[in-house]
Amino acid sequence: MLFRSWHSLLAALLLALSFGPSVQAQSGLIQNAAARRVLSLNGSWNYIIDPYENGFYDYRREAFDQSKSGKGGYYDNQKPSNAQEPELIEYDFDHSAALQVPGDWNSQDPKLLYYEGTIWYKRNFKLTPTAGKRYFLYFGAINYEAHIYLNGKKLGMHRGGFTPIQFEVTGKLDPSGDNFVVVKADNTRHADAVPTINTDWWNYGGITRDVFIAEAPGTFIKDYKVQLAKNDPSTLMGYVQLNGAGRAGQTVTLNIAEAGLKQTLKTDTAGRATFRFPAKKLSLWSPQNPRRYVVSLASGSDVVQDKIGFRTIQTKGQDILLNGKSTFLRGISIHDENPLIPGRARGEGDLRMLLTWAKELGCNYVRLAHYPHNEIMLRLADEMGLLVWAEVPVYWTIAWENAATYQNAEAQLSDLISMGKNRASIVVWSVGNETPLGDPRLKFMTSLVKKARSLDDTRLVAAALEVHRTPDDVMHVDDPLGEYLDLTSFNEYAGWYWGGAPSEITKYKFDIKYNKPVMISEFGGDALAGYHGDANTRWSEEYQEALYVNQLKMLGTIPGLRGMTPWILTDFRATRRQHPVYQNGFNRKGLISNTGTKKKAFYVLQEYYRQQAVKYGEK
Template identity: 55%
Template sequence: MKQLVALILLLVSVNVLGTDNLLQNTYLRSGFTLNGKWNYIVDVYETGYYNYRWEPHDGSTNPGAGAFFLNEKPKSKKDLIEYDFDKAPTLLVPGDWNSQKEKLFYYEGTLWYKKSFDIPEFDEGKRYYIHFGAVNYRADVYVNGKKLGMHKGGFTPFNFEMTGLVKAKGNFVVVRVDNKRAADEVPTLNTDWWNYGGITRDVMVYALSKTFIEDYSLQLDKENKKLLNGYVQLNGESKANTRVSLNIPELKLNKEYFTDEMGRVNFTVPVKKLSLWSDSNPKLYQVRFSAGDDEIQDKIGFRQIATRGADILLNDEVVFLKGICIHEENAMRGGRAYSMEDAKMLLGWAKELGCNFVRLAHYPHNENMVRLADEMGLLVWSENPVYWTIQWENPETYKKAAQQLSELITRDKNRASVIIWSMANETPQSDARFTFLSNLAEKARSLDNTRLISAALEVHSTVPGGNTMVIGDKFADVVDILSFNQYYGWYWGDVENIKNIRWEIDMDKPVVISEFGAGALQGYHADSLTVWSEEFQDLLYKETLPVLYRIPQISGIAPWILADFRSPRRVLIPYQDGWNRKGLISETGNRKKAFYTLQKFYSEIEE
C-alpha cells in the first residue's frame, strides 16, 4: 500500500513539474553543467517512443522494455532489451548532430540522448531543476525513467523541476529530440537556413531554495530617467509576505519590499546620477536581489529607447542604426553557434564593420550574444521565428509562436542591448496573417512595453518593373519601426538601375532596411556585372547604400548578411554548394570586397 501511495504521489509531482515557469537569469546562477559527451541512439522509426501499435510508451502505466527513456539493462541472460545507451556512440552537448557526424549531416528525425550524473553536495532540502538553453525542435525530457515534460521550439530556453526524482548518485537524464519540420510548427516546413538538430545550447542543473526568486525585471522608466521600475516574483510555499531586497552597490541603493499573496512585488525606485547605457557607453551595474536564503546577481544597463516621428531616440538622442544581419552559425565550423567564443567572433566581426546594431535573424539567438552585446555596446534586433508562410488560421500554431515570443522576452527583458522585438520575416499579406501578427505585437507589448516593435516586411513596385517602391501592408500601422527587405538588383531589377529607384513612404515612422544584398563566392573574380563574383556583390552595395540613405525617414540599415551560412535551398555548384553566399565573410573567414565597402560607408556616417 505504501508503495502504491508513493507511486501516485510521484506521478502527481511529475504532472505538476511539467508546468513550471521559465527561470530568470540561469546564466549567472550557481549550478553545475551537464555539458560534454552524451550517448545517443538514432531512432528513425521512433521505436523507443512508440510500441508496435503506434502507442507512446510514456502514455502507459506499464511501459515495455522497448521504452528508451527507461534506460533499462538486462537483469538476467534471458532478458531481451534491444538498446544500450552505454554502448552507443557519443555527441558533444551543446552542439548539433549534423556538423558532428557525417552520417547525420542531412538527418531530420528522432534521436535520443542520455547522460548519467551525480549531484554534488546533494541536499534533500533543496529543489532541483534541469535547464536547457535550447533543443531543436521537440524535446521530451525524462529523469531516472520518469517524464518531466515536453517542450517545442528550437531556439528558446525551458526547464523542469526534478525534485523528488533525483538522488545524490546514479541519476540519468534521457532526452528525445525530434527536429522534423511540420506545417503547423513555428518555423514551418520551408526556411532558408539549416535545420540543425540536437541539444544545441547548455544544459544545467540548479539546486534552489524551497522558496526562490523565479523571475525579476529592472528597467529605466520610459519617461523619467530618475526612476527604475521593476518586479520580483517568488516561487515556493513561503512566497507570500516575504521580504525581498534590492541592492545596487555603485548607486548606494538598498531597498526592501514584501511580496503579496502571489509572491510578487512591483516597485519603483528613484535614482540619481545614473550613467545611461548606450552604444558609445555600455555601462552595466551590478544588481543583487535576495529573498530568504536565495540570492541572484545580474549586470544590467539602464537606457530609454523610443521613436519621435522618423527618428529613433536612444536616451533622447537620435541614433542611426549601422547594422548587419547575423545567423546563429559558426561559418568556419559549419555548425550552430553556441559558445561565448562563437559570440565574440560574430560580434567582433560586426564591430570591425563599424556596426552599432545587429539584427539577430531569424529566431532567438543564444544568451551569449545578447549578454556580450550588452558589454560591447551593440544594439540588438531580436526576432520570433515566424518566417515566410505558416498556418495563420491555426490557433495551435499561434500558441506556439506566442510561447516562443514569451520565452524570448522572459529571458532577455533585462538586456539593455535589446531594443527591438521583431514579430516576423517576409510574411505574405492576408487578413488572417494581420490578426496573427497584431496579436503577437499586443502580447509583446503586454510583456514588455519599454522596447520597440517591428517586423521585416516586403516592398513592391507601384507598377510591374517600375522604379517607385511602396509598402502596402496593414501591419505597418502596428509596428513602431517600419522595416522591409529589398533585393533590387539581385532577385529582381537591373543592378545598373538601382540609382533610379525611389520609395514612397507616407508614414511618419523610422525606416530601417532589414535586408538587402547579393550572393558572391569569395575568391571568384570577374567583371562587376557577372553574378556570383565579388565584384558584382560589391557593385550592388556601392549602388544600393547611397540610394537607401536618401530615403527621408531612414534610421538604419542592416544588410544581409555578416557571413555565409548553410542552406539546403542553395544547390548551385560551384557557387553555392549548400551555402547561402550573401555573406560579407566566407566560411573560411575571408572578407569579400563588399565588406570593405560597407565598412567605409559606415565610417563616413556622422554620429
Template identity: 50%
Template structure:
C-alpha cells in the same frame, strides 16, 4: 471574415494558449539568469541512439533503460556502449554521416548527484531543436516545443542520491504546423544545441525579475520580482552597490511585487554603444540571492527617429545567423559568438539583427558588453499556418520565452514578430495578437517585423503593409539589383514611404563567392556584390526617405539546403560580406567605409 467569426477565432487562440500551458507536463515559467545561480553543468559527452522510426517512444521505451544481462533477458539498445556527441552541439556537424539527418535521437547523460534536503532542483535547457521530451531515472518530467528558446523542468521529485540518468528524446523533423514551418532559408541543426544546467534553489526562490528603466524615463526603474514557492509573501531586497542604492519590498500572496526605484541621475551612466555600462544588481530574500549585470537605457521613437537615451541614433547594423565561423555549426560558446560580433564591430556596426529566431544567450550578453544593440526575432518566417490555434500558441510561447530570458538586457531594443510574411486577414490577426502581447508584457522596447515591399509603381518603390499601424518601427527587406533585375536596376528606382515612423531596411544584399573575381556586371563575383553595395548605398543617400538604420544581409555565408547551385552555393547562402571561412569580401570594405562617415 465577419466580426462574429473573428471573435470566435480570438477565443480559440486564447483557449489553445491556455491549454498548452496547462497540459504540457513539467513546462514551468522560465527561471531567469541561470548562470547567476547555483548550478551543476550537465554539458559534455552524451551517449546517443538514432531512432528514425520512434521505436523508443513505446510504453517500455528507451527511457526506461532496464538493467539486463542480455542473455536470459535482453534489450535491443544500450546507451553505455553507444557513441557520444558533445552537448551543447548539433548532431549534424559532429558526425559526417549525420549531416543531413532529420528525425529522432535519444541522448543520455549519467551523472552523480547528492540532493540536499529542502532544496528544489530544475534542469534548464538553453535550447533543444525542435521537440524535446525529458526523462529522469526512467520517468517523464517535461517536454517542450520550439528550437531556439530556453525551458526548464522540475527534477526535484525524481533526483536521487548517487547516479542519475537523464535521457532526452529530440526530434528535429520539420512540421507543417511548426514555427518555423516546413521551408526556410537556413540549416535545420538538430540536437541539444545550447547549455544544460541543473539548478539548485531553495523552497521559495527568485524565479523572474525585471529591473529596467520605465518607458520615457532616464532614471526611474519600474519593474518587478516574482518568487516561486511555498512562502510567497516575504521581503525582497534590491540593491545596486555602485549607486549606493538599497530598497526592500514585500511580495504579495502570489510572490509578486512591483519594484520602483529612483536612480541617482547625476551618478547614473546610461548604457549606450559608446558607454556600455553594466551595474551589478543583487536581488535577495532570506533564502535566495541572484546577481545580474544590468544596464539602464531608454529607447523610443519620435517621428522617423529612434531615440536612445533621448537622442537620435542611427542603427549601423548587419544581420547574423546563429552559426559559427569556420566550422559552420550551431554556435554553442561565448567565444564563437564573439568572433562574429568582433567582425560586426570591425565593420562599423553599433547594432545587429539576430535573424530569424532567438540566438543563444551568450550572443546577446556578449553584444551587450561590447556596446552592440540587438534586434531579436521569433521564426514566424515566410508562411506558416496562420489559422491554426496550436501554431499560434507555439509562436506565443516562443515570444514569451524570448522576452522572459532577455528582458533585462539593455542592448535588446527591438522585438521582431516575423519575417517576409504574405498579407492575409489570418496573418494580420495572428501577428496583431502577438504585437499586443509584446507591448503589454514589455513596453520598454520597440516592436517591429521585417515586411515585404508594396510598391506604388514599377519604378516608385514603397512599403504598404496592414501591420504598419501596429508596430513601432517600419522594417522592410529589399533586393533590387539581385532578385529584381541586375545592378543597373538600382539606378532606375526611387522610393516613397508614407508612414511617419522610423524606417529600417532590415535586409538587402547580393551573393558572391569569396575569391571569385570578374566584371561588376558578372553575378557571384566579389566585384558584382561590391558594386551592388555602392549603388544601394548611393540610392539610400539620394533617393530614399530618411531611414533610422539598416541590417544588410548578411555578415557571414551560412548553410542553407535551398542554395544548391554547384561550384557557387554548394549548400550555402553566399550573401555574406565574409565567407564561411572568414575571408572578407570586397563589399565588406564598401559598407565599412560608408558606416565610418555615417
C-alpha cells in the same frame, strides 16, 4: 556534489509551452539560473538514431510513455537483468556512439548531415540531493520537439527549437546520487510548426545549447525585472517574484551599490514585490558607453546578482532616440552559426567572434535573425555595446488559421521577451519576417504585436515586411501591418533577385505609407570569396561590391532612413542553396566568407558606417 558557478552563461531561461495530456506542467522560469550553483551536463552524451521511433512507439504505433505501465521506451535505459538468460533488449546506450552537447548532430557525424527525425540522447550524472534544496533541469535549446525523461520518468515535452526548457526535478533525483537523463530530440519539419516546413537556413537537430541542473533554496528569487521606466531615464521600476511556500510577506533588498541605490521591498500574498523609485545617478548604457551595474537582489538566504545596463529607446516622427538622442542604427544581420566550424554556434567563443566582426564593420546594432539566439549572445551584446533586434521564427508562410500554431508563436515570443527583458542591448522585438499579405495573417501578426506590447512597453516592436513593386520602378511599402509597428522595416533585394544589374537599381524610388523611422531589415547579394570579375559578373566579389555601392545610393534617397541590417555578416549553410560551383550548400550573401575572408563589399559598408557615425556625432 560537483557544482560550480557559470557567470558567463545566459542570464535568464524561460518556461516553454507544454503540449499533450501526458505532459507535466513546467514550474516556471528561473531568471538568471545559470548564475546559481549549477551542475553542468555539457559534454559527451550517448545517442541512438531512431528514424522509425522504435524507442517511442510500440508496433501498433502507440506511445510507450502513454501506456498503463509507462515502460518499454528507450527512456527506460534498460540493461539485461540476467547474464545467463538475458532479456530481449534491442538497444544499448552505454555501447552507443557519443555526441558533444551543446552541439547539433548534423556537423558531428557525416551520416547525419541531412538527417531529419528522432535521435535519443542519454547522459549519466552524479548528484546527491540536499534536504531543503530545490533542483531545476535546464536545456538552453533542443531542436525541435523534445521529450525529456529523468531516471525513466517523463518530465514533459517542448516544441520550439530556440527557446529554453526547464523542469523542476526536486524529489525526482535518486537519493543514491546515481541519475540519468534521456532526451528524444526530433527536428522533423511540420506545416503547422513555428517555423514551418520552408526555411532558408540549415535545420540543425539536437541539444544545441548548454544543459545544467541549478540548485535553489526552498523559497527563492525566481524572476525579476530591473529597468528604467518607459522614456524616463530618472526612474527605475520593475518587480521581484519569489517562489516557494514562504513567499508571502517576505523582505527583498534591491541594491545597486555603484549608484548608491538601495531599496527594501515587501512581497504580497503571491510573493511579488513591485517598485518604482528615482534613479538619477545612473550612467546610461549606449554603444559608446556600455555601462553595466551589478544589481544585487536578496531575500532570506537567497542572493542573486546580475549585470544590467539602463537606457531608453523611443521613436519621434522619423527619428529613433536612444537616451533622448537621435541615432542611426548601423547594423548587420547574423545567424546563430559559426561559419568557420560546421554547425550551430557552440558557446561564448563562437558568439564573441561574430560580434567582434560586427564591431569591426562599424556596427552599433545587430539583427539576430530569424529566431531567438543563445542568451549568451545577449549578454555579450550588453558587454560589447551593440544594440539588438531580437526575432521569433514566424517566417515566410505559417499556418495562419491554426490556433495551436498561434499559441506556439506567442509562447516563443513570450519566452524571448522574458529571456531578454533585463538586457539593455535589446531595443526591438520582431514578430516575424517576410510574411504574405492576407486577413488571417494580419490577425495573427497584430495579435503578436499586442502580446509583445503587453509584456514590455519599453522597447520597439517591428517586423521585417516586404515591398511591392509596380512597373513604374516604385517600391511601395504599404503593408497594413505597418500601422501597428514602431518602425517601417522591410526587406528588398534590388540588384539580386530582381531589378537588373547593380548599376540599374538607383532608378528605383520609394513610396512609404507610414511616417515612422525607416529600417532596411535586409538587402544584399551573393559573392563567392576569391571569385573575381567585373561589376556585372554575378557571384563575383565585384558584383556584390557594386550592389552595395548602388544600394546605399538608392537608400540614401529615403528621408526617414534611420538604420539598416544588410543580409548578412557571414556566409551560412542553407540546404536550399545548391549551385555546385558558387554555393555548395551555402548562402553566399555574407560580407565574410566561411573561411573568415572579408569580401570587397565589407569595406564599402564599413566606410558608409564610418560616415554615419561621424554624422550622428558617435565618433
